[in-house]
Amino acid sequence: MSDQNAQKKQVPAIQGWFTMPPQEPHIIASKCSLCKGYFFPPAQVCRNPNCKKDGAMESVMLGNKGKLEAYSINYFSPPPPYHAPDPFVPFGVGMVSLPEGISITGQISSGYDEKNLEVGMDMNVVIEKLYEDSQGNDVMAWKFKPAHR
């Protein structure tokens, strides 16, 4: 058991979309140096049609505290490539608006459902395990967790 744990690695679901532990949890977006728009997932070219588009796209860490705009609780397993635990465990998905004025969707940390979630509540960005891959690594991604519970 302890041997396995020693070899177990944490890998990001997608490289470069968010920081990995032990760094502070942040989602990584692109910021256009000309129009100052923020884009996620990271963009090679500014996605503002009115921007001249010859400016550099800067990689920026978005603020990791936001507000829950809307949410839902999934009571049935989504189809692949969602990796469902067996037996399936219901989980929350929410849209959280971050200080830069961009709203990001993500899973809500386990243990929360409609009884303890509320639109408008303060949420923190966390980096947590999504599932274990075929090599036994923990595949990590951003999730949201209520700030005050």
Add this chain to the structure above:
Amino acid sequence: MNEVAILGVAMHPWGKIKDKSVPELNLEVAQKALKDAGLEWKDIQFVVAGSDPWSGVDGLLAGCRLSQKIGNNGIPVVNVYNACATGGYALKTAQAYINSGFCDYVLVVAASISPSGFFGVTTVGREDDPNDLDSQRFRILGLTNPTGFAFMATYRMHHYGMTENDLALVKVKNSKFGALNPLARFKKPFTVEDVLKSPMVTYPLRLYELCATSDGAAAIVLSSMKAAKKHTRKPVRLASVGIATPKYPDPRSGGYGLDIASDSGDLEFANGMGVRAAYNAYEEAGIGPEDLDLAEVYDLSSAFELGWYEEIGLCKRGEAEKLLREGVTGMGGRMPVNTSGGCASFGEAIPAQAMAQVCELTWQMRGASGARQVEGVKVGFSVNAGKQGNCSATVVKK
């Protein structure tokens, strides 16, 4: 500019169709619509077919396979796909060719045979690809279509006081109409209690408040108004087709809560594309929402039906629940919505669904809607929205 008439319409009953393929369904409805129009296949000068994403080449080249089945005659055949708004985009394409005088008779046709359950990704084995946003939506977010649809529901509950009872009431209202429509898949009239007893799929949306994945087919024969008058004394008019795609910084550019992130900018939970499609249609027809006698709106979930009341201008933001509760949009109401029974009674056959809305409006204008006929209607409206923010709307006039 040549005006456009709806000369013939036909639908195959919606359901889970086991014994027919997409080309067979397209053939069947095309022949019915031609008969309804009083035309023959050799009269058609242009075909626009909605593509079915689930049927391989038969679905992608739907118009070509139909042409092969009914008899290739060398005319232009265009195959289009714009998700749930495919039928609207097909009608827009047909309308433009008639408006411009390029041709007088166009057949618009679409059919779908879809998988059951949640729609998943159509790409397999690309779960590590950061550019395959649909794979990442399912893998990282676990975001099914209904879960995306539920975002609008929790938003409305918080901001506008929508209740679980209201969500059930939309299904009850639409099922009353659907029970009177022989083409509908679900013909049972539901009570609030029935709906609230159905399983919670994705809070706060229950099974009976979500649109099922259905099979079906529809065909519409359009012609110039001048040509139509050779076949019928008073043709129904396709007064306008409005279409719209996302425009930066629309907050939901992936369509209905199905994106990984918004663009920066306005964060209000609004369907900007749907509003633009609706008002494009109003403008082209020279009317406003106050002129409508009835409407078909895309109820992929009960919450969306309420959102549309506001987005197409039937009421102000936050007032949709009041309209519903007071029965304004129900049977016998001042502004009946989804007299066909809507997606609640049909489910969705993706490329054909926006056309099904127009078929219903046409029958209503002809006074041919049987037990669900609304008396004295002159102006009908339809609107829908789908993946990637594809939206369409139509105005159909007596």
